Amino acid sequence: MYVSARERKLLERLLADDRDVTVGELAEELNVSARTVHRDLQGLESVLRRYGLGLAKKAGVGIRLVGAEENKQALAAELLRLSHHEYTPEERQLMILIALLEATEPVKLVSLAHDLNVTVATVSLDLDKLEQTVEAYGLSLIRKRGYGVELAGSESAKRRLISDLLFRHVDEHEFLALMKETIQKRADDPFDTMAEKLLGLVDRKKLTVIEKQIEQVKEKLPFTMADSSYIAFVVHLALAIERIKRGEAIHFDQQDLQAIQATKEYEIAGVLAESLERAFGVDIPKEEIGYMTMHLMGAKWRSRQGAVMEEPSLVVGMKAQQLIRFVSRELGVDLSVDCTLYEDLVVHLKPALYRLEHGMGIANPLLDQIKQDYAELFVIVADGARQLFGDIPVPDEEIGYLVLHFAAALMREKKGWKVLVICSSGLGTAKMLATRLKKEIPDIVSLEQASVFEWKGKDVSGYDLVISTVPLPEEYGPHIVVSPMLTEEEARKIRECLERKSAAEKRMEKEPMARRNRPALDTMKAVRRISETIIHILDGFSLEVVKVRSVHELLADACRRLERNGVIVDADVVLEELRRRESLGGLGVPGTRLALYHARSFAVLRPSLTMYRLDAPQTAAGMDGKPMDINTVVLLLGPADADEEMLAVLSHISSLFVKDEQTLAILTHGDEEQVHLLISAHLEQFFDDYWTLAKE
Known part of the structure; x- marks a missing residue:
């Protein structure tokens, strides 16, 4: 059987999708006219008949491949076995890029032309088109007569290009299979598909070893990575090990490196680097550890609990609340009461902001579908995000993920x-x-x-x-x-x-009640832990007006008082933890006169919230790095081993300090009774929502 490159691509597209596809869609994907698609489809009918397949055509709906599943699989297998004597222009250019990325010296155009079964002139035209692609990564093509062609630029840029090519052209399922036992058995097999040729850039044998090393430090991570981030991290490490062995050093700005060395992620990356050094017999320089740290800091989270309480600054929470208010105004729907939306946005935005600030891209394979399904919402969220983040450009891929959170909130129901x-x-x-x-x-x-x-x-x-x-x-x-x-x-x-x-x-309705009620017992225990945390917070709350003094002296007095009251066992330990928090960044809430000092420590016996109103303003560092005047110090403490329910309450309290203007006005200027009433009302609502959800 012979089919052209375009016909093969058309068949692969129809095999990959069970839904009706319009000729217009196919024409756009193949970059040809609708007439050409019709002509190709007509020519493929004899091929399809040979496999007991056909095309179902519905006017105004589209085209679908019909036939037995085993027949479709037989055709797909045949397409894989076909010798690709003819590549599409896109495939040719991808093959050239792979060759250049793998090469350690200039590649001759004649050699590329021979491998791709085309003329040198065609390869030259492909290289012209690749110029723009590589320039977007800060790379360039060096082309000289008699010299060949070489990909020039920094090692970090080359790795970024490799990662993007993998995520753009290799299905996520193939990645998952690659990293699991199903593909490890054929790690030395030849590469038949374009995806496998790309995967050849990653040493598959290294992946299993790398995964084992990550497993050893997994528990130290403050969150669980989404699969896409996990895959990206493993691929990054595989590329790094491979290219370190080849002597291709990466460069990292020393000022930036110094800034991230104080983070927990750098500590984890350092432990992982030591483990990888032993496993592969290589020396991993600090610059490489810096890039590992950036991957961890830019990874997408999966854990929500304690996200706000653990956040060194509440800037992310403020951004989330501002975006929620913007979208709510534009839609005419109040989403500010949706705690899940707020928590999910905080979880998403923290690494997203880091990625944006450091030029780390993110793939979104569902972007086109999101734009189609949520067109109006996409425009609103895009407008809000770009107003909110000012000079930081927000790509459509990030907007797409934000849209999904809002779409879920709009359709969220609590029964079923x-x-x-x-x-x-x-x-x-x-x-x-x-x-x-x-x-x-x-x-x-x-x-x-x-x-x-x-x-x-x-x-x-x-x-x-x-x-x-x-x-x-x-x-x-x-x-x-x-x-x-x-x-x-x-x-x-x-x-x-x-x-x-x-x-x-x-x-099964006659099943013994004790067996059926076990989940109900767990729910009641969780509700009890929620209520106990709320009682501790409200019973121990106080708002005291104090004379002007340094914030550190105020905190020292506050901690010693809490020690006398049996809330904490060692004031000095808690003070040290508060100072460490402050060293990571300012704690003043921008746009307010509040400073939120918060920490979790084994020296804290039970959760506590106390506030201190200054009789004269003090200057403090804000969470945005700018100096600001504060008139209120908030001290929020929790035990280091706080359970999931306690963290949920503490995170909810933290979110009040970046909520709406009315809430902030009471927190900033209200007396003890007014603030206590406000916090009580919010915690009561939180408890009601939790109890309602728990009963379902």
Whole structure:
């Protein structure tokens, strides 16, 4: 069987999608006219008949490949076996880039032309087109007669290009398979597909070793990485080890390196670097550890609990609240009361802001679909984000993920089936799938998202259904695999599954009550921990007017008083932790006259919130790095081993200090009774929301 490169691409596109695709879509993807697509489809009908397949065409709807699944798989296998004598221009250019990235010396154009089965003139034209691609990464092509062609530029830029090529052209499922046992068995097999040629840039044998080293430091991470960030980190380390061995040093600005050396992420990266040095017999310089740290700081989070309490500054929380208020005004819908939206945005924005400030891009394979499905919301969020972040350019990929959080909030409901969504692209994709699920099946509510790497061994007894966007091995338990955008067929399959489950539950109604009520007992215990934390906070709250003194003296007196009252056991330990927090950045809340000092320590026995109103303003460093006048010092403390429920309460209290203008006015100028009443009302609402959700 012979098909041209364009026909092969057309067949691969139709095989990859079960939904109807319009000729216009195909023409746009292939960069040809609709007439050309019609002509190619007509020419492919004989090929399809040979495999017992056909094309279903619906006017105004589109085209779909129809036939038995095994026939489709046979055709897909044949396409893989085909010798690619003819590459598309895009494939040729990708092949040239791979060759240049792998080369340690200039590559002759004649050699490239021979490998690609084209003329030297064609290779020269491809190189002309590649100039713009590599320039975007700060790289350049050196081309001289008799010399060949060479990719010139910094090592960090080359690695960034490799990572982007991998994420743009290799399906995430292939990455997951590559990093799991299913592909390790054929680590020495030749590369047949374009994706595998790209994966050849990464030494597959190293991935397993690297994963084992990461596992050893995993517990030290203050969060769980989304799969996409985890994959990017593993790929980065594999590239780094490979290129360190080749003597290709990376450069890191010494001032920036010094700035991040005080972070927890640098400490973790250092431990990991030592482990990798032993495993691979290489010396990893501080510059490489700096880049490892940047990956950790720019990684997408999956854990929400304690996100605000642990944040060295509340600037991220302020940005989240401002964006929520902007979108609420534009939509005419009040989203400021949605705690989940606020928490999710804080979790997303912290690494997102770091990525933006340091020019670290992020892939969003669902961007086109997001723009199509949420066109109006996308424009509003984009406008808000670009106003909010000022001079920092916010790419559409980041906007797309923010849109998913707002879309989920707009459609959030609190009744229905409990569903766990397994997703490999971070909270954003899982949120989008949850949104689609609730739209197609109103009785479903997504309570939690987890990554593939978190999934194994997870207790799923509290969920009615597990839905995954990636195939999971059988030992991971029962689940339904769907696409992030959820097709009609997938929605139907889920409905049928829930109907069967509903029928099964009716048959089990006579099951012993003690066995059925076990989850209810766990819920009551969690509610008790929430209420105990709130009682400690409200009973111990005080707002005292104090005479002008240095903030450090004020904090010392406050901690000693709390020690006398049995709230903490060692005032000096807590003071040291507060000073360490302050050294990481200012604690003044910009746009207010508040300074929020917060810490968790083993010297703290129970949660505490106290406030101190100064009789004259003091100058302090703000969270934005600028000096500001403060008239109120807030001291929020929690035990180092605080449980999930206590952290949720403390995080909610932290969020009040970046809430709306009315709340801030009371916190800044109100008396003890007014502030106590405000905090009581918010905590009561928090408890009511938690209890309502727990009962469902």
